[in-house]
Structure formats: structure tokens, C-alpha cells
Amino acid sequence: MNAAPLVAIRGLQKRFGAGPLVLDGINLEVGQGEFVSFIGPSGCGKSTLLRLIAGLTSASDGLITVDGTPPEKAREKMFFVFQDATLMPWRRVAENVELPLLLRGDAPGHRRERVARMLEVVGLSGAAEKFPWQLSGGMRMRVSIARALTVAPEILLLDEPFGALDEMTRDRLNEDLLAIRSRNSFTGFFVTHSVAEAVFLSSRIVVLGVNPGRVTAVIDVPFPYPRQPELRETPAFLRLLATTAQALRAVRS
Template sequence: MVVIEALDKSYGSSDSALLALSDIDLTIEEGQFVSLLGPSGCGKSTLLKIIAGLIPASAGRITIDGKVVDGPGPERAVVFQDYALFPWMTVQDNVEFGLEARAVPAEERRAASAELLRVVGLSDFAQKFPHQLSGGMKQRVSIARALAVKPSLLLMDEPFGALDAQTRQGLQDELLRIWRVYKKTVVFVTHSIEEAIYLSDRIVVMTARPGRIKAVIDVDEERPRDPTSAGMSALHREVRAVLSEEITRAAALEHDMMVAR
């Protein structure tokens, strides 16, 4: 579904450009759940935003179902860490926002939002406002809003990063349930090894800046997954061994930059 070829991303002028991503090649098949994992500053979120069409690549290209990405598209929806809900809108109106922007008739919007709020367990909160919700509930509204426009590709930028451990685990299970129901392709940015192996079909481990693909690790454990099982523990050790090298290198790069200043 998604094909990324020889992708680079630089920031700044040509004389002092900062290379954020370098020579990214990756294919994501339809229906897969793929996590991007790497040290802070490696370009995970940058890559996600380029796939979303929110920022351009400096070189290379991305195609989705054979069409070159040159900006946002209706087949993609993004869920951010900070919820990005409109505080003056009710939960229902937030979910319907994208549909209203596409001039979907009111009756159809109401039916779609009612169904999605039922799926995410928030039917009783349709007329509440974001400030009346917990963090986990806000993120469920964000997911419902993203699904409302019927994207084939769901892009998630550390959506559970700000939540407590218990809420995070609950939303991971909720996301997997929704993923099975709606059969979406998901690209998921995370800093957590545990989250990546619990959720993913494949884990893409990225290097310290400039971000390159260091390894692609398949997760073949059957769902529902037991994080304490022997297979999951072995995967955790494998991913940690690959990632630890890059975390150490990222720390060294940060130290060198501090000294240079």
C-alpha cells in the first residue's frame, strides 16, 4: 500500500542543512500494523508527517496505492499525541468535523458519529466538551474523528505517550480491537519497545540522526499477546539489543553538539 523510496529530509539552507532522514526505503502492505521505533530525534515523527503529506521530502518519493504523495489526502488520517480537539465543540461535533468539511449531509454525519462513539465506548459523552473528559477519553475521541472520514491509512504519532500506564494499556487493547474491526493500515510512532511489540506486525527500528532504517523486525506472535510469554520476552531482548546501540549513539551525538556550543 505504501512505498517509500530513497527518501531524504533536510532542514535549513544548503550551507548549513541538518539532515534529519537519509535514504529511507520501506514498503508497508495493506492491513499491516507497523511501528516506527528509535531514539529521540531520529526522525520518526518527521517521517510520519511526510507520509501524511504535511511536510515535503527533500529527495525521494512516497506512493500510496501507486499515487505519489504531494500533500494531504482523504485516504490518510492523523492522530496526534496532544489530541488536537476543538475545545468549543462537543464530542459529537469533533467527531463529525471532517465529515462536515466534506459537506456530508447532517443525517449521515450523525449516524457515523453515533456508530463510532459506540465503538470507542463514548456514546454517553456525545454532548460533553473536551475539558470534561479524561486524557484517555480525549484520545478515543481523536481516534473516532480520524476513523470518521474512512481513511485507508491511519497515522499515529505517539498517541498514548502522555497517558498513565493503566490508561495506556487499555487504549492499546482498544486500538487493536478497532484495527481488527475496520481493517485499517496503521503506521504508529512510539518510544516504547513494549508498546511496539504488543501492537505491531512489524517494527521498523531507526538509527540516530540522520534517521535511517537499521532493522525491520517481524512480530509473529499470535494475538491477543501475553507480554510475559517466552516469545514476547525474546522479541523484547532482540529489539532492545538493536535499539540500545542507537540510543547510545544518539546520546554521544547530543554530547558532541553541547560541547561544540
Template sequence: MTSRPIVNLEGVGKRFGAGAPVLEGIELTVERGDFVSFIGPSGCGKSTLLRLIAGLTEPTAGRIVVDGMTPADAREEVFLVFQDANLLPWRRVAENVELPLMLRGDPTDRRRERVGEMLNVVGLAEAAEKYPWQLSGGMKMRVSIARALSVAPDILLLDEPFGALDEMTRDRLNEDLLTIRERDPFTAFFVTHSVAEAVFLSTRIVVLSANPGRMHRVIEVPFAQPRTPELRETPGFLSLLAETTRELRLVRR
């Protein structure tokens, strides 16, 4: 049971209508507890790949198996953190975090308990009663992550969640994400433009080429868990950073 891959992509391809393919021949087997980053030039179909795993759109070639099911059937185990925080503006922070629990019908007291717990995890207990417009971009993103974690998903898909944030906030959130994962060891799929972010967070980095999006290379990231901010200054980290950047330059031509 535990040895079964949690996500399997077999020759997955996607085209929209009669257009040119966006993705082609994606082969990937992901074990429970992996942290997989997708990196590549714009137009390489990274976001589409996440949407395929989420079951929000269907592949036009190949097959995706999520925990032995189709992505649409496996949705209870999966949650997507969207590119922008994607909060409901009329709900307070706590109510936004509560939304998925409410929609799946958890009882009120359990919901409340879980929401409190999640807000603590992302360090937003003080902001529970605020509305999204009262928050900074980084805080909104934290709410979005708390909301995703509230349902304790086995698989978390993150679509460039920190792309719009400044580097300091981004580093902080990266570290927080790893801390959270020590508690809730979800399997993660992470789309990013930032090589440093990918190297810091991942167990594997998938470099994609564009037009159509193909797998260029899979880079294994050997650093031990749990990772600390100091990792960013080690020679091993820096050389892997350089290597990944080089690969990225190759596909960027």
C-alpha cells in the first residue's frame, strides 16, 4: 500500500481544441511524501499540468492516476493553492479558511477547532476576524494556504503561490511551508519561476521545455529534511542552484 505511487502520469498530453499541443509525453511517478517542482519558461504548460492532476481539465493523451483513481474522483485528497490568494472577499479570514470544511459538511465545533489550529500554523490567529481587503499580499497567501491545509489533503498542488510577493516574504513563506510539512507530510506539486525556491523546497525538480511542454530533465535534490534557512548558503545548495539555472537556460533558447 505505502509503496504504491501516489501520482502516476503516463504519456500525458494536452491540447486545447484543435490548437498545437501544450503538453506532450509527460511521464512521472511520484511517491508519497515527494515534493516535486515544475520549472520552465512561460508557455511550457506548468499550470496546465497542475490543473490536470487536480482534475479541473482532462488530458487529451495518456493517463493520470491519483491514488488509484481518476483525478476527478480523487479530489477529496487533493487541494489546489491558486496563483492569487483567491479568497472570497465577503468572508472574514476565519470564514475563508472554514469554507472547504463547511462545504464538505464537517460539524461546526470541529470546523472551528480546525480553523483556529490552521490560523496558528500560518501565524494569522490575530487576523481571524479581518476581511481579505485588510490584508497584505503575503497574509492573503497565508490564508489561502491555511484554507488548503484545513482539509488535511494528501496532495497539495501549488500554482506559483508566491510569484507576486517580494523576495523576503517569499523566503519566509518557503520556510513556513517546510515547517508545516513536518507536521502534515503532504505530497506537493509546486509550480514556480524561481530556481532558488525550487531547489530549497523540492525533493525533485522537473525542468520543462516549451512549445509543446516536454520533460527536459528531472533533477534529484539530495538535501536532508528538515531543511533550514542556512541551507541556502551551503556550497551544495549553490552548485545545484547553478546546475538547475543552466538546465533552464538550455530550454529557454
């Protein structure tokens, strides 16, 4: 990291109302092109941290900047992928993907072209005219990711996007996400419960503890991109899996 960090977090504290501290003393600098996972037990505030970066909630103390400005002012550089696909049930797949461009006021021709391209990227060109209820959970999540990619965000924030999916679908989507990233480069923030997912995707893993959420470990993941599915079976990968799992266990006890 030689240039200024894309996302900088300093002395961040967060509490809701008069409640207890959810996050405390968070310091983190993330450079362009990184893929950072937040992992930790339930209630450690990892989703809150993601929402803070998105500017969907504000810090109680401390500072977050995205590209040098407060998160609320940097929204056009970011997009958020929610825990469930968060599609509008009354809009067809293509119309769902189109939404961010529509709200931004892009011309119809450009929107159509962009939507078609993004559906191709996530492998759902054939489902453009379907309604969300006609898709499986994994396909819905792909639609959600396609929608996020339409605006070509510099930063993509993903809040446990694959948590509700079965392991095979999840692995597949992990691979696809990396493939997409190799073409549409973005800086990634990823919240997850899964150690394997975190190690496979990330360049860096931030382990958070509970009560209050603090950074207890930062693990660098040295494997170069692009990563192949076979990486999961290599000894180096399994060792890092163990290291991360230990760091996570240390938090729980």
C-alpha cells in the first residue's frame, strides 16, 4: 500500500442508542484491490462494521473515510449485497438488475446493454424475463450480485451473501465471485461465518471478538489471484484454515 488507503477506519466506536458498545477501537486501512473478510462469532458487530463503511449507519465515535470522504458522500463508489438477495418480487430479473441504473438516470439503451452484460457475467442470461420466485436461492443471489455490478462499484460490500446456501452452491459462487472480480476489479468487503469461505476469497481476514467487537487478529492470505478450486485441497490452504479457525476459537473462549 503506497497510496492513501481507499477505506480508512480510525478509533471507531459504535453503540446503538444508549446500549452497550457494539464495536470498539477499530482501526483498519484497506487499499485498492484488496479483498477483506470480517469473521467472528454472532453479535461481534461484523455486519454493523460493514454497514458503517456503507454509510447506512453512523459511527458513535472515531472516523471512517472512503476515498477521503465520509461514507455517505461516497455511495456512488460503493454497492451493498445483502444477506438475502433483496430482490423486488414484482420486477423481473432484468428489471431488478436494471434498478440501480434506472435510479441513477442512465439512458434506456445503455441500461439494456449493461444489464445483458451483467446477467451474462453471472451466468443468468436465460433468466432475464423470470420473476424472483421462479429462481433458486443461489440464482437469486447471482441476480443480486449482477445488480451490484451494473454500477461498476469501486467497493463491493457483501453481508454474508451465501450464508443461506448449501455448501456446494456456496463453493461454486465463491469461485464465480473471484472470476467476476478478475474481470470487474473491485475492492471487496465480505462478512461471513465460514472460515473456508473467508480464506478462499480474501487477501486479508479480520477476526472480530465479542462484547465489544474488537479486532483480535488480522490474517494475511498470501495466495495469488486468480485462485483455482483446487487451492482448497492444498496443504498451505488447510494450514491457513487451521490458523484462522484457531484465531476464531480464541475469540469465543
